[in-house]
Amino acid sequence: MAGLRAKHKADRHQRIVEAAARLFRAQGYDTVKMEAIAAAAEVSIGTIYNYYRNKGDLLVAIVSMEVHEVLAAGERVIADPPRHAEKAVAKLIATYIEHGLVYLSKEMWRQAMAITTQQPDSPCGVAYNELDEALARQTVKLIRKLQTLSLVQVGVDAQAIGEMIFNNTNMMFTIFVKHEAMSVATLLTRLRRQNRTLVQAIAA
Amino acid sequence: MAGLRAKHKADRHQRIVEAAARLFRAQGYDTVKMEAIAAAAEVSIGTIYNYYRNKGDLLVAIVSMEVHEVLAAGERVIADPPRHAEKAVAKLIATYIEHGLVYLSKEMWRQAMAITTQQPDSPCGVAYNELDEALARQTVKLIRKLQTLSLVQVGVDAQAIGEMIFNNTNMMFTIFVKHEAMSVATLLTRLRRQNRTLVQAIAA
DNA sequence: GGAGAAAAATGAACCGGTTCTAAATATGAG
DNA sequence: CTCATATTTAGAACCGGTTCATTTTTCTCC
Numbered sequence: 001m002a003g004l005r006a007k008h009k010a011d012r013h014q015r016i017v018e019a020a021a022r023l024f025r026a027q028g029y030d031t032v033k034m035e036a037i038a039a040a041a042e043v044s045i046g047t048i049y050n051y052y053r054n055k056g057d058l059l060v061a062i063v064s065m066e067v068h069e070v071l072a073a074g075e076r077v078i079a080d081p082p083r084h085a086e087k088a089v090a091k092l093i094a095t096y097i098e099h100g101l102v103y104l105s106k107e108m109w110r111q112a113m114a115i116t117t118q119q120p121d122s123p124c125g126v127a128y129n130e131l132d133e134a135l136a137r138q139t140v141k142l143i144r145k146l147q148t149l150s151l152v153q154v155g156v157d158a159q160a161i162g163e164m165i166f167n168n169t170n171m172m173f174t175i176f177v178k179h180e181a182m183s184v185a186t187l188l189t190r191l192r193r194q195n196r197t198l199v200q201a202i203a204a
Numbered sequence: 205m206a207g208l209r210a211k212h213k214a215d216r217h218q219r220i221v222e223a224a225a226r227l228f229r230a231q232g233y234d235t236v237k238m239e240a241i242a243a244a245a246e247v248s249i250g251t252i253y254n255y256y257r258n259k260g261d262l263l264v265a266i267v268s269m270e271v272h273e274v275l276a277a278g279e280r281v282i283a284d285p286p287r288h289a290e291k292a293v294a295k296l297i298a299t300y301i302e303h304g305l306v307y308l309s310k311e312m313w314r315q316a317m318a319i320t321t322q323q324p325d326s327p328c329g330v331a332y333n334e335l336d337e338a339l340a341r342q343t344v345k346l347i348r349k350l351q352t353l354s355l356v357q358v359g360v361d362a363q364a365i366g367e368m369i370f371n372n373t374n375m376m377f378t379i380f381v382k383h384e385a386m387s388v389a390t391l392l393t394r395l396r397r398q399n400r401t402l403v404q405a406i407a408a
Numbered sequence: 409g410g411a412g413a414a415a416a417a418t419g420a421a422c423c424g425g426t427t428c429t430a431a432a433t434a435t436g437a438g
Numbered sequence: 439c440t441c442a443t444a445t446t447t448a449g450a451a452c453c454g455g456t457t458c459a460t461t462t463t464t465c466t467c468c
Contacts, residue, residue: 008464009416034455044418046457055455114318120382129382156405160398167375167398168368178324178333194364194371201360201405212434213445238425248447249426259425 015041016048021062021103029059029111053122056115060124063104063112067131070099074138078145085151085203089195092142093169094188096135100173101184109177132170139166156202168194219245220252225266225307233263233315257326260319264328267308267316271335274303278342282349289355289407293399296346297373298392300339304377305388313381336374343370360406372398 019040023032034055038045052058073095081088100109116128140162146152169191176187223244227236238259242249256262277299285292304313320332344366350356373395380391 003465012417033453045455046418047416049456050416110321110324114322117314117321117378117382118318120314121384125382129379157397157401160401164368164372164398164402168371171371171375174321175333178321178329180325193361194368197361197364197406198368198402202401216446248449250428250448251446253426254446 012041012043012047013051016043016051016058017061020058024059024062024108025103025105028105028107029055053124056111056119057122057124059108059112060115060128063108064124064127064131066100066103067128067135069102070096071131071134071138073099074135078138078142081142081145081149083149083151085146086196086199088142088146088151089165089199090188090192092139093165093191093195096169097173097176097184097187097191106177106180109173113174113177135170136163136166139163139169150204152199152202153204161198161202165195165198216245216247216251217255220247220255220262221265224262228263228266228312229307229309232311233259257328260315260323261326261328263312263316264319264332267312268328268331268335270304270307271332271339273306274300275335275338275342277303278339282342282346285346285349285353287353287355289350290400290403292346292350292355293369293403294392294396296343297369297395297399300373301377301380301388301391301395310381310384313377317378317381339374340367340370343367343373354408356403356406357408365402365406369399369402 016037020032020037023037023040034045034048037058038048041048048058052061074092077088077092077095082091104112112128116125119125120129140159143152143156143158143162143165147154147156147158152158172187172191172194176182176184220241224236224241227241227244238249238252241262242252245252252262256265278296281292281296281299286295308316316332320329323329324333344363347356347360347362347366347369351358351360351362356362376391376395376398380386380388
């Protein structure tokens with residue numbers, strides 16, 4: 001009952017994703033042909049299409065793994081945030097940015113964003129958007145947590161503020177991946193400046 | 205020196221863009237073949253590629269026209285804004301949203317966003333990003349104007365706040381075009397809620 | 409352990425965007 | 439008007455993602 005069939009399936013999944021991730025990072029999404037991924041994973045082209053609807057799905061699967069790590073890292077920040085509203089927000093945002101670039105290049109992010117925008121109703125588009133929503137909810141959660149810690153005024157609309165902070169971060173990250181020359185430091189500096197006024201206005 | 209050649213060139217440009225816009229709206233970007241656009245514009249496929257680098261450029265050219273109108277409409281709002289910070293911001297945002305959907309379908313927006321994300325350094329990507337920046341600057345301009353009208357505290361960082369409001373709007377618009385079922389009314393309601401807390405906090 | 413059914417793998421063929429070429433045509437200058 | 443040049447044209451060919459009919463592998467049941 002071990003299931004040789006299931007075993008092979010898992011093996012092939014693994015090999016395909018790893019081959020694709022390595023090639024995408026090394027050569028760029030467009031440059032890599034399905035043929036090359038198939039060869040690297042020692043599988044036929046048709047087999048890849050058995051596992052992934054299309055080339056984009058394959059990339060988004062890789063991106064999803066990274067975003068799950070970002071979510072986990074965010075959760076750790078919320079569990080024990082800095083005892084200062086502005087610093088807490090800055091730390092969460094910095095965590096998002098830094099963990100988002102461990103395995104993925106800017107180019108991979110661009111492609112993944114483009115694909116999920118193009119096909120929001122495909123399984124991979126839906127999955128990606130749910131991750132975005134999860135990140136937004138997590139930002140809201142931080143604001144709520146800061147309210148319970150008396151670091152943010154209890155009267156403020158945590159949902160509205162959290163969404164806004166996350167949406168701004170997400171758009172700035174989009175700008176960041178669109179500009180190959182923009183550094184993480186520049187991005188974080190701009191984000192801190194943007195968040196400062198808002199967070200100071202709602203801090204307790 | 206009138207330039208019959210230039211005349212014809214302009215004519216062809218016009219016919220190609222109009223044919224493409226009509227077909228994209230009616231049948232969807234992917235469905236429309238270059239062959240069909242060429243036929244509708246009464247030119248050959250090769251000619252289209254003389255004028256536009258690729259199918260995406262053609263779409264982004266259409267989107268650019270729309271965004272220029274959005275910018276113009278925004279300028280009119282700033283020239284004579286409502287005398288109330290929250291209402292002024294809401295009006296600018298509503299203007300953006302409503303003018304953005306006159307000629308373009310959600311699907312066309314999705315495709316254009318995807319293309320410009322994918323190729324941020326191509327001429328069409330650069331043009332699109334400049335328009336985004338122009339919209340962001342316009343939002344900052346409104347905040348500054350509201351400061352001169354004593355509707356917003358002079359101490360607040362207009363640049364930071366304006367950018368944040370625009371980035372949030374832009375991301376919400378992205379979410380909106382990704383969800384075919386989401387109505388303009390719903391989008392505007394959510395945007396108003398998000399902006400309310402922020403604007404109230406910085407209002408004079 | 410073998411036969412038949414189900415699942416999965418294969419790779420050649422397809423499709424449409426894009427490029428290229430040679431020929432036709434239009435334009436502007438002299 | 440005529441020629442040199444620029445532009446358009448048609449369509450063949452290319453390219454790589456995707457599809458599909460076929461073959462191979464795995465599972466199940468006797």
